[in-house]
Amino acid sequence: MAETADIVIIGAGIVGCSIAYHLAVQGACSVVVVEKDLICSGATGKSAGGIRQQFATELNIHLSIESLKMFHRMREELGVDPEFRQVGYLFMATTPAELALFQRLAELQRRHDIPVEIVSTAGIRRLVPYVRVDDIIGGAYCPTDGYAAPYEATMGYATAARRLGVKIHEQRAVTRVLRTDNRVAGVETSRGPISAPVVVNAAGPEGGLVGAMAGVDVPVRPYRRQIFVTGPVPEFSQEPPLTIDYHRNWYFRGEMGGCLFSGPKDEESTFNTTVDWEHLAESVAKAVSRVPILEKAEVKRGWAGSYDISPDNNAILGAVPEAPGFFVATGHSGHGFMHGPATGKLMAELILTGKTSIDISPYGLDRFQTGKIVHEPMTMHEA
Incomplete structure (x- = not known):
């Protein structure tokens, strides 16, 4: 008998698993997730797990605020400890233009009750006394930012989704998105087809490839990022904030008593x-x-893992009008883990009701055709 579902989700990172879980919570009956490898084996599992509210766009700020609430309640809601450590985020500026950007954005962030403060070089020394600051002129610090464990959070959503009846197929690659009479009809996979009127592209760095399978141009490109971890560093016994050298496109944080830092x-x-x-x-x-x-x-x-980069460094979220039944939730540009919880909730709302509790229409795919892009400068790969 041919496999069928109401909704097929491609990709089992935090975005795909969060969408699946929230679809089930919101009443969807037959949801299937298809993953070419294992749950959380791709970009999510290889991320640094950062969670921050310091963004330049209103929608990213809203996604962060909502996701922050969801990380806090994962233990109660999902029965999993995401190991969320609110050590803070510190952005360091080298040039007057960078500091002016941080100051301008801090005003925006404070309007949303985010406790961001502009810190002097002396303030940076107090936060991270072992950092060389002779070329640093100031920074922005938010104590309620931090990081969590990508695997634990993603598996929390996956396990909870399965409890609610979602099927997650691992090591089953999608090879084609099926279309009939110009609308989506399901997917072809390495283990046979699955018929479904709704297909969700949550494939992260492979979002562009999956879009092409559906005949849709999804402008997402993968870029490698590398991370290294040291053995114990005595000075890190008091864990530092996740610290970003914005000018040099480099960051570090604590990791089990050692230092996790970004590579090339x-x-x-x-x-x-x-x-x-x-x-x-x-x-x-x-x-x-x-x-x-x-x-x-x-x-x-x-x-090493991959960033899924869009042209304006923002996620691509929403329905695709030229391919009825096809939805996109990819291109988060380094923000997928931190925004995954809220993205899942909002995409589920959109798929089931056509409406969302937070307006995500500015991140629709059509912005690249209409020229209404929303540039986000507060990204590690952009600095």
């Missing part, structure tokens, strides 16, 4: 997720130049 940024779009161990010395040198105490630390492990 790829300039070309590829699906490469291997670690450049041969260039580790360059990554360490960049880290040591900002945090000199890391010179004595030993890098214990590293990994």
Whole structure:
């Protein structure tokens, strides 16, 4: 017998699993998630887990505020501890233009009751006394930001979704999005077709490929990002805020008593997720130049994942009018984990009712045709 579903979701990262869970909570009867690998094995599982409210656009701020509430209630709602650590986020500015940007955005963020403060160089020294600040002129700090565990949060949604009747098929790749009479009719997979009137593209870095399967141009491109983790650093016994050197496109945070720091940024779009161990010395040198105490630390492990980048550094969310039944929730541009909870709730609302409790229409796919893009400068790959 041919497989059928009311809704098929492509991708089992936090966005796909959150959509599935919220669809089930909101009353959807037959929801299937199809994942080519394993749950949380892609971009979500290889992220640094950052969660922040310091954004330049109103909609990103709303998504952060909503997701923050959802991370706080995961233990009660999903029965999982996402290990959310509110250590704060610190953005450091090197140029007057960067500091002016932080100051302008802080005013916007405070209007939404986000406790952001502009800090001097002396204030930065108090927060992270081991950071070299001779070229830093100030920064922006929010104590309620932080990071959580991507695997735990994603598996929380996946497990809760399965309890509610959602089927999640792992190691089952989608090879084609089926269309009949110009509308979506399901998906072809490595283990046979699944007929469904609704298909959701939550494929993260592969969102562009999945869009092409449906005959839709989804302008999402993958860019490799690398992360390294050291052994214990005594100075990190009091965990630092997640600290971003905005000018140098580099960040670090604590990780089990050691230091997690970002590696090199790829300039070309590829699906490469291997670690450049041969260039580790360059990554360490960049880290040591900002945090000199890391010179004595030993890098214990590293990994690489992908950002799913859109042209304006914002997610692409919504229905696709030229392909009735096809929905897109991808291109988060490095914000997928932190915005995954709210994205799932809002996309479920849109699919089931056509309306959302937070207006996500500015992030519709059509903005790239109408020219109504909404640029987001507060991204790691943009700095």
